[in-house]
Amino acid sequence: MSSSVKKTFTGTPPAALAAKVRMLGPTMTRSMQRVAETVAGDPAGCAVLTVTGLAERTGTSEATVVRTARTLGYPGYRDLRLALAGLAAQQESGAAPAVTADIAVDDPLPEVIVKLAREEQQCLADTAAALDAAQLDAAVSALASARRVDVYGVGASNLVAQDLAQKLLRIGLSAHAHADPHLAMTGAVQLRAGDAAVAVTHSGRTLDVIEPLRTAFDRGATTVAITGRPDGEIAQYADHVLTTSPARESELRPAAMSSRTSQLLVVDCLFIGVAQRTYDTAAPALSASYEALAHRHTPRP
CATH class of the missing domain: 3.40.50.10490 (Glucose-6-phosphate isomerase like protein; domain 1)
Structure with a gap:
């Protein structure tokens, strides 16, 4: 295996956190997924938690929280908390994009157009944010x-x-x-x-x-x-x-x-x-x- 494959993501900015969770979530263990989904779903609430507090909230361990932070591209949990605070601020200002809802069989075509356009925008934003x-x-x-x-x-x-x-x-x-x-x-x-x-x-x-x-x-x-x-x-x-x-x-x-x-x-x-x-x-x-x-x-x- 080449050395680049072993490379972990580093220096992930706050804007890339949600994208990283969506992209790397399927590769994580179930306990790590719980941590990742929790911090992405409530960045403001998790930003004030200690590593012990987040472990208790997600029903995992402190080691799992730290491993999740590193998998998402942060040297440690402290860096993840800083990113969470930044993401929370973006969401409050409306800068963070929302995930597009799935298209239903009875959706009218004008709504399909809007959903597809938002989906493409989200995927481009996620790729740009996470591209190393x-x-x-x-x-x-x-x-x-x-x-x-x-x-x-x-x-x-x-x-x-x-x-x-x-x-x-x-x-x-x-x-x-x-x-x-x-x-x-x-x-x-x-x-x-x-x-x-x-x-x-x-x-x-x-x-x-x-x-x-x-x-x-x-x-x-x-x-x-x-x-x-x-x-x-x-x-x-x-x-x-x-x-x-x-x-x-x-x-x-x-x-x-x-x-x-x-x-x-x-x-x-x-x-x-x-x-x-x-x-x-x-x-x-x-x-x-x-x-x-x-x-x-x-x-x-």
């Missing part, structure tokens, strides 16, 4: 200097993989997106040190994405995972893990658009970062691609 800038910076450096970049994704995630490969290709990088698992493996065995591979999988356990990334990892390429489950198997073979907001799927919304929206935000962050690092070559390449495609547009009357 140090991991992103390292991933950008790897892509910017790579001899070749392979991107893996299947199903809806392949649309995101294709988007990343296309963006990198237009600024002069050698980038390929593989949806077919056989082609992905064929490409992965050709990678070596100095190359990079990016896996896009919301669940973190899609075998057709895990296997080529593991092969790329074993071959010495720098590997990046864009996933909603940083505890998923994919993280074992990723030098850098970029976490997206978990999709709030329901009976009416399997493979919710929000998961792809979060992934596309990370893709855009990667692309902008790479374009900045390689601007001297990226700008002319982008200009050339625009010119090459200009004649393909329908002329205006």
Whole structure:
């Protein structure tokens, strides 16, 4: 396992607390989940509690409270209390967004529009708040200097993989997106040190994405995972893990658009970062691609 997988989140700002609870909650033990859900649900009330007081309120132990604080990205419980006070102040001022309610089968379409729009806003805000800038910076450096970049994704995630490969290709990088698992493996065995591979999988356990990334990892390429489950198997073979907001799927919304929206935000962050690092070559390449495609547009009357 790479050292980056063992890395814990640090320096989490107050605005990211609710996002962290939603994103990391499924990976916690039940007792830790109780602590996390309690502090996110009542930050003002929990901010005044000692570690013993919060343990008593949640029916857990002091050790569980401390472990939860560290899992959420705080060095200790004191730091978590400071974040809770900040979150409480945001909620009082109306700055903290509310979680969107699920869509019901009898919701009128105007209400569906509002709910979906709020859902997308929430997922983007959660992803931005929880995205590890140090991991992103390292991933950008790897892509910017790579001899070749392979991107893996299947199903809806392949649309995101294709988007990343296309963006990198237009600024002069050698980038390929593989949806077919056989082609992905064929490409992965050709990678070596100095190359990079990016896996896009919301669940973190899609075998057709895990296997080529593991092969790329074993071959010495720098590997990046864009996933909603940083505890998923994919993280074992990723030098850098970029976490997206978990999709709030329901009976009416399997493979919710929000998961792809979060992934596309990370893709855009990667692309902008790479374009900045390689601007001297990226700008002319982008200009050339625009010119090459200009004649393909329908002329205006």
